[in-house]
Amino acid sequence: MPIISSVIEGSSTADIDYQNSDTTLIIIWIGSDTASGIAQYEYALGTAAAASTPVAWTNAGMATADTLTGLSLTEDSTYYLSARATDVAGNLSVVASGDGVTIDLTDPVGTIVNDGTGDDIVYTGSDSTLSAVSSAFTETVSGISKYEYAIGTSSGGTDVVDWTNNTTDTSVTKTGLTLTGGSNYYISVLGTDNAGNVSTTITSDGVIVDTDGPISGTVLDGTDVDIALTNSTSSLTASWSGFRDNFSSIQTLT
Numbered sequence: 001m002p003i004i005s006s007v008i009e010g011s012s013t014a015d016i017d018y019q020n021s022d023t024t025l026i027i028i029w030i031g032s033d034t035a036s037g038i039a040q041y042e043y044a045l046g047t048a049a050a051a052s053t054p055v056a057w058t059n060a061g062m063a064t065a066d067t068l069t070g071l072s073l074t075e076d077s078t079y080y081l082s083a084r085a086t087d088v089a090g091n092l093s094v095v096a097s098g099d100g101v102t103i104d105l106t107d108p109v110g111t112i113v114n115d116g117t118g119d120d121i122v123y124t125g126s127d128s129t130l131s132a133v134s135s136a137f138t139e140t141v142s143g144i145s146k147y148e149y150a151i152g153t154s155s156g157g158t159d160v161v162d163w164t165n166n167t168t169d170t171s172v173t174k175t176g177l178t179l180t181g182g183s184n185y186y187i188s189v190l191g192t193d194n195a196g197n198v199s200t201t202i203t204s205d206g207v208i209v210d211t212d213g214p215i216s217g218t219v220l221d222g223t224d225v226d227i228a229l230t231n232s233t234s235s236l237t238a239s240w241s242g243f244r245d246n247f248s249s250i251q252t253l254t
Contacts, residue, residue: 004096104195
């Protein structure tokens with residue numbers, strides 16, 4: 001009796017679990033018969049193992065692969081290839097079915113990318129390191145396969161760091177950069193799902209590099225003019241002005 005030993009759905013090289021086409025499906029099977037030999041193969045495609053809807057049993061002759069076209073498959077539904085063989089003596093094999101391929105036509109959706117390692121920051125004191133963190137992208141069918149990030153001097157730009165695989169991590173810290181003080185840098189993120197759908201680009205609102213310390217101003221003893229003497233033994237008064245920072249402004253004075 002002939003045997004179907006392998007059934008592959010969705011690819012010519014390896015079995016896949018998800019695909020992003022609802023009109024085309026690659027199918028492959030392997031069979032053998034050690035006595036009289038194979039006379040013909042048949043295949044069917046269904047929403048359950050051994051089912052034959054939407055594609056009824058079809059004679060494939062001696063072929064062991066086909067590309068089904070003109071299909072109308074449904075998103076988030078799983079389709080199973082089934083195959084059987086008939087040998088020269090007329091014996092029919094047991095039907096063998098694959099583990100199914102699920103249709104995913106929808107791109108992942110991202111929401112926000114924060115500069116920094118937590119809440120969004122506006123300035124960074126490093127000219128060699130940038131960090132970003134994003135919310136996990138929404139993907140309801142096949143799940144996220146990978147995230148990619150890029151860094152540029154414009155929103156969505158890649159002139160500093162081209163698109164780089166970040167596996168499934170939703171945060172990144174990139175070191176070894178050569179950044180320019182006073183310049184704004186943007187980190188962008190893409191998500192790809194297990195069916196190969198790619199999200200639109202989500203970009204941070206930018207972070208400004210500020211590695212220069214504030215510029216000192218003037219400190220006066222007293223409130224309006226500098227004084228040399230005071231008649232109080234319990235208090236001192238001072239005032240200051242002219243402290244400034246070229247990029248990020250003054251946060252505190254101590």
